[in-house]
Amino acid sequence: MRDTATVPVAHAPVPLIDLKAQRSRIGAQIEAAIKRVLDHGAYIMGPEVLEAEKRLGALSGAQHVISCSNGTTAMVMALMAWDISRGDAVFVPSFTFTATAEVAPIVGATPVFVDVLPDTFNMDPDSLERAIAVAEQTGLKPRVVIPVDLFGQPADHDAIRSVADKHGLLILDDAAQSFGARYKTKKLGAIADITTTSFYPSKPLGCYGDGGAVFTNNEDWARKLTEVRVHGQGRDRNENMRIGLTGRFDSIQAAVLLEKLAIFEEECEARQTIADRYNAGLAGAVTTPHVRPDCTSVWAQYTISSPRRDKIVAALTAKNISTALFYARPIHTQTPYRGFPVAAGGLPVTERLAQEVVSLPMHPYLAADVQDEIIAAVRAAAL
Ligand SMILES: Cc1ncc(COP(=O)(O)O)c(C=O)c1O
Known part of the structure; x- marks a missing residue:
């Protein structure tokens, strides 16, 4: 040999992901869309952001879409909306991007690591059971499981749901790599209690900077997520309902996303x-x-x-x-x-x-x- x-x-070098090839196809549309934002000047929460949320909702089947600044902040927002904090256990795979685990200590909670299945690389429900037992023995309160839909494929959501229901866990699905994928009859976004995704440029659906979104069918959580996204602000800008952050998606990135959605x-x-x-x-x-x-x-x-x-x-x-x-x-x-x-x-x-x-x-x-x-x-x- x-x-x-x-x-x-x-x-020429063969890249892992070739964004230039996509740009040569829709570059003109993207440039025109960015120019429209520059012309109207509503850089934050402009019409493109609202339109992107509408389109993402239609595509996923989720009733509420709260766009945000990136996929990590999306998960932090969910944990904040649920008041997850010190003493709470958040179950995460170890075979994933760091962000999945990072969000637990960001809110003061403890990540507890779970193994994955050898064929799909997604969370192993039996290992989740064993992790819950460990958390309980350690004096932690099992609160949230974050099953990741790794490399584009959904985790086994029915199996995760049955373990979660048995132990009273909320499911925060990290679909950063898999927006658009289907599990049985439903698209990701309409399955877990809250689902998040990332529009980092190399994702299957990406923008030209950082971006993300949170999906839920629960109206109360949707309202809390909307508050967390902007410093805990309620309908009245002068009233703060809770602790929040700066988590908004911006209009130029939404304009890029809309062209890519097409x-x-x-x-x-x-x-x-x-x-x-x-x-x-x-x-x-x-x-x-x-x-x-x-x-x-x-x-x-x-x-x-x-x-x-x-x-x-x-x-x-x-x-x-x-x-x-x-x-x-x-x-x-x-x-x-x-x-x-x-x-x-x-x-x-x-x-x-x-x-x-x-x-x-x-x-x-x-x-x-x-x-x-x-x-x-x-x-x-x-x-
Ligand atoms: C599985 C997973 N979760 C979360 C994230 C975080 O997304 P972002 O980079 O938009 O914060 C990523 C991004 O690479 C990811 O792959």
């Missing part, structure tokens, strides 16, 4: 076609992602696993093809989180995945010939 490191690279469903279909091509090409060489038959994924990431992960990364790097290790360092092993409890029995799946996963380039504009080159390189390194 040839040494991949000596093969000349014949193409092509979002088409882009999700293109992502599915690319995932199908990877699945077919990589079968038998590595473990390809498993999407439950009653769910759809919006493919924020295409993440494979293999004991030969490091060889795969080296082979792709030699060909100027980007990869990412989501997530090579589980959160419970990181310095600020080491003192927090984990589910009884530990997190063996999380720890194995951290050694074996690698995410490949995934975006709606990935050319078939480039994809075939990625597939060939992965197969050669993995077998």
Whole structure:
């Protein structure tokens, strides 16, 4: 076999996510939309923000959408609206982006780490049970579970709901990577008590800066979330109802989002076609992602696993093809989180995945010939 490191690279670097390709398609519309905001001058809570909330509600089926400044603040807002604080346990996976766990200590609560399932990489309901038992033994009050819909695919919401109901937990769903995905008959946003998402530029639905949204069907929580978003302000600007923050989405980002929403469903279909091509090409060489038959994924990431992960990364790097290790360092092993409890029995799946996963380039504009080159390189390194 040839040494991949000596093969000349014949193409430009292949990024994990190519936002420039999308911009060459709708750049003119986005620039016109931004100009409209500059012309009307309502930079904060302008008409684009209200329109984006309306469209996000229609797409998700959620009755209330509260747009906000990013996906982390979205979760903080939810915990604040529920008055989660010191002594409360918030159950989170460790195999996720840091923000999921970070929001618990931000409000003074304790994150308790839960393992994930080996096939979907989403929260394991049995491990959640074991984590609740640990929290109770430690004297914490089990209050909230944050199941993440990782890499674009919904968690098993029915299974999480039955554990949550048994223990009186609220469900805050972190759908930062998966807005647009369906679980059984419903879209994310209309399932959990409160759902949040992120419009960070590289997300399947992103803007050109930071942005996020909170979704709920509960009117009382929606009102509290709206208050938290602007310093706890009530209907009367001079009256503060609760402790809040500056959490608003801005009009320029909403204008960008509206243009991207116009092509979002088409882009999700293109992502599915690319995932199908990877699945077919990589079968038998590595473990390809498993999407439950009653769910759809919006493919924020295409993440494979293999004991030969490091060889795969080296082979792709030699060909100027980007990869990412989501997530090579589980959160419970990181310095600020080491003192927090984990589910009884530990997190063996999380720890194995951290050694074996690698995410490949995934975006709606990935050319078939480039994809075939990625597939060939992965197969050669993995077998
Ligand atoms: C799973 C998950 N949760 C939360 C966030 C936080 O979103 P934001 O960067 O908009 O604060 C991210 C963003 O990468 C994420 O991937």
